[in-house]
Amino acid sequence: MLLLIATISAAMAAPVSVGAGYYGDFVSHPGGYLSASWQVAEAGSFSARVGGELGAYHHERNHTGAFARGHMGLRATGDSGLFFEPRFVLGYVHTWVDGDEYWVVDEDTLELRGKYEGGSPNLGYGMGLGFGWDPKGDDQGLTWLMRAEATGRAPYNGFALNQFALLAGVEWTPGGGR
Amino acid sequence: MILLSLLIGCGPMMTEGDYFHVERAGAIMPVWVNGNLDSDVFIITLHGGPGDAGHEFPLSEGFQRLEEDYAVVYWDQRFSGMSQGDPSPDTITLADFVADTDAVVSVIQEKYGVEAFILYGHSWGGDLGLAYLLDGEHRGDVAAYIDHAGTHDEPLAIAASREWIQPKIEQYIADDIDPEFWSQARDYYDANPVVLPSDPAHGSYVSSAGGYFYDETQYEPPPMLELAFASPFSMSFYQNVGRSLKLVIALLDDFDLTDRMGEITTPVLVHGGLEDGIVPPVVLEETYALLGAPEADKELSLLPEIAHSTHAEDPDAFVAIVSDFIELHAP
Numbered sequence: 272m273l274l275l276i277a278t279i280s281a282a283m284a285a286p287v288s289v290g291a292g293y294y295g296d297f298v299s300h301p302g303g304y305l306s307a308s309w310q311v312a313e314a315g316s317f318s319a320r321v322g323g324e325l326g327a328y329h330h331e332r333n334h335t336g337a338f339a340r341g342h343m344g345l346r347a348t349g350d351s352g353l354f355f356e357p358r359f360v361l362g363y364v365h366t367w368v369d370g371d372e373y374w375v376v377d378e379d380t381l382e383l384r385g386k387y388e389g390g391s392p393n394l395g396y397g398m399g400l401g402f403g404w405d406p407k408g409d410d411q412g413l414t415w416l417m418r419a420e421a422t423g424r425a426p427y428n429g430f431a432l433n434q435f436a437l438l439a440g441v442e443w444t445p446g447g448g449r
Numbered sequence: 450m451i452l453l454s455l456l457i458g459c460g461p462m463m464t465e466g467d468y469f470h471v472e473r474a475g476a477i478m479p480v481w482v483n484g485n486l487d488s489d490v491f492i493i494t495l496h497g498g499p500g501d502a503g504h505e506f507p508l509s510e511g512f513q514r515l516e517e518d519y520a521v522v523y524w525d526q527r528f529s530g531m532s533q534g535d536p537s538p539d540t541i542t543l544a545d546f547v548a549d550t551d552a553v554v555s556v557i558q559e560k561y562g563v564e565a566f567i568l569y570g571h572s573w574g575g576d577l578g579l580a581y582l583l584d585g586e587h588r589g590d591v592a593a594y595i596d597h598a599g600t601h602d603e604p605l606a607i608a609a610s611r612e613w614i615q616p617k618i619e620q621y622i623a624d625d626i627d628p629e630f631w632s633q634a635r636d637y638y639d640a641n642p643v644v645l646p647s648d649p650a651h652g653s654y655v656s657s658a659g660g661y662f663y664d665e666t667q668y669e670p671p672p673m674l675e676l677a678f679a680s681p682f683s684m685s686f687y688q689n690v691g692r693s694l695k696l697v698i699a700l701l702d703d704f705d706l707t708d709r710m711g712e713i714t715t716p717v718l719v720h721g722g723l724e725d726g727i728v729p730p731v732v733l734e735e736t737y738a739l740l741g742a743p744e745a746d747k748e749l750s751l752l753p754e755i756a757h758s759t760h761a762e763d764p765d766a767f768v769a770i771v772s773d774f775i776e777l778h779a780p
Contacts, residue, residue: 297678297683297684298678299678299679330681330683331461332463332464332468332479332481332680332681333479333683334533366533368470368477368533369468370468370469370470372469372470372471372472373470373471373472373552373556374471374472374473375471375472375473375474375552375555378586381552381555381556384472391477391533391534391535426535427534427535427685428528428532428533428534428536428685428688428689429528429535429536429537429538429696430688430692432683432684432685434684
């Protein structure tokens, strides 16, 4: 609890970085995300970051997903401004199958559900590695980044569905920083 | 960049026809209706495995050509293919698979105004189709059934499959073909005088001996990149084959409809390959013999140089045999 309070306090004191970009479920099923993150600790070229993301994607004839998730990562930035950032994500994913859904209520009753009616709640999780470039190397202004994630959602057929995602976008920090 | 260039080369697949889902008892099962939707003939398919996917059928030339003349319904069973949801493992029962089939049939009948239809089952789907003809709520609406390499008695099939592979193993060893591998196979069968359908080792040995595909060089592999990145396929397909298959395939261990086969009076085509190593022809001959349908309404078709999947191994023969049977019995 103390660690959580300390992290939140550090986050509140740090400048927020906001981001947006492409979210590709299994790389090619398109979507997008908005993010906010805070640098909560720094040691040399390393900085710890926490934050959250809202996003959605669409897999044609399979499902549409919308997510809200938190993330925690460690960014290592070189002198050139190039950085890499392993991170964990955890949150909520709601999925709707794509297309009409006929629901067998009982032996004699069949209901047609609307496209975004109901859906399925899921725990979403992931572990990713991001690469990026902070052109000024000062953690201010625009930063370009790309993340590859091993991600998944549960429950799914008695277990979980594990797969991949690709995120590519920009992050903007309005000033301050390290 | 390599990945991007590969993705750019991927045209979207499986975009034609109608696509929807049917939810029953926790499983959300995808249904794809494709082909000639103006046709009066609907073929409702039942895929194999258990645990494979109905979405695999249209990857074969045999089904692509059937779609020219007929409306074909592909769907993935619970815990299979791209089926979603979180059904309880307690629903892995034959009764639930029959009820799921009924649910799909109900939707097809309601959505397209179809009354009678053709039912087609391959491998495990062939077993399921026979069970459907006995207990399905809409079994009376099945104008004709095509049992492709499915059986009424899985323990019988697995025993026959064991008999099929043993002389092949001895021949491979005698011919010095991969002797270490085939010696391991011989040891396996010596240690397992009774093999269960759910034992993956047996299926693996049968596959290696050509029991699924007689001539793999004739088999055109599916377009994996397009399937992965530009189709309804997802990792669910691969995970279900690996994980759910283990759960669902146990259904086969005591699957035996022998005592009830005489109740089936629907016209039935029993089709298979003479080189099938997993459901050898002797089993299909017995399935055919036990059917209660009059001689004029049942047909046995066994092709040489074909193993388990005529639709992929010899599309010309598949289309000819299936179409001829459908034209005889179409609603």
